[in-house]
Amino acid sequence: MKPYTKFFILFFSAVLALSCGNADDDVNFNLNLGDGLGKGKPVDDCLGLGEGDLVLSIQEQYTTLPGKVSIFFKVSDSDGDPVPGLTADQFTIYEQGRNDACFNTISASESLARISSNAQIFNNNTLLVLDLSNSVLSSSLAELQSASISFIDNFMPTTEEESFKMAIYWFDGENELHLLNPLTTSKQELIAAIEGITDDISNDPSTDLYGAVIRSTDIASELLATSTQGGKIGAASVVIFTDGTDQASRYTKDAAQQKVDNADPNISFFTIGLGGEIDTQVLTDIGKTFSVFAGNKEELENTFNDISFRVSERANSFYLFEYCSPKRDGSGENNLAIQVRDGNRQGAVQTKFNATGFTGGCE
Incomplete structure (x- = not known):
């Protein structure tokens, strides 16, 4: 339009x-x-x-x-x-x-007009949420690690900025969203966390996708509430990767979608799907800001790069303009x-x- x-x-x-x-x-x-x-x-x-x-x-x-x-x-x-x-x-x-x-x-x-650092009034938090169920660990872990590192490298500033932080979580079939690396400004720390993923990290081969959506939205909401204290303005992004559909069946699709739809509008949602077993409509609905799909693991890095570009565009379209x-x-x-x-x-x-x-x- x-x-x-x-x-x-x-x-x-x-x-x-x-x-x-x-x-x-x-x-x-x-x-x-x-x-x-x-x-x-x-x-x-x-x-x-x-x-x-x-x-x-x-x-x-x-x-x-x-x-x-x-x-x-x-x-x-x-x-x-x-x-x-x-x-x-x-x-x-x-x-x-x-x-x-x-x-x-x-x-x-x-x-003396200038564009100044946003750090004094703006916080931007990103959650990278990875599916580490058995299908990923057994067939595409190396490609996922490479793609995730590329995402971090593209999005996180080379020089640490207090206003840009990222945390990494992962899920399998357990009734839990596992923390891989807490919220940080350090690109190197995040990359090291990805490199440290091993193929025996998971004890449950199933996929609790809807639970991961619900829990990551709750975490993003809490981060947003915290980051906007003291008069600051905040935004958050949830980036979810999966290679399949929800198998654990603890939560319904409607419950997950409702959580996303009712989330604070300052939280954006991105999804990345891999392979032929995903439900593209489900991921498109959950990734209401943007979603991408890779047909095979060789395409995975390109899809992660596409999402990193979208998330970065959003974060870098905020400006603190000052003049005398x-x-x-x-x-x-x-x-x-x-x-x-x-x-x-x-x-x-x-x-x-x-x-x-x-x-x-x-x-």
């Missing part, structure tokens, strides 16, 4: 896509999403920016003396797909004070508009900030 009519229709479409499943459209931070802009609103017509192809959804904003304005937002396209990799020079800042008929452009260089405002103490509330350009696409959002106490200079 590519609507190019009224600005608000773009945003409504992005929110509506949440019910369509299997796309990177999981942007929902329980803020003011009635128009899809989070805490922002459509820009004033006086700017003449025209129709927008990109959506800037403000998640949080604050000011820091002597004069810094910080805006944390997510950028997605009109289909709800994340837009990662933007740089400060792709943003244009507009301010409107009490004496301005419309907005004035603020020089990005003079205002020329507004000064006494100017009160001022309107702020931010426009982003990415090739021939553009979008903008409007908000306000209070310049009380603002003086010259900026940290």
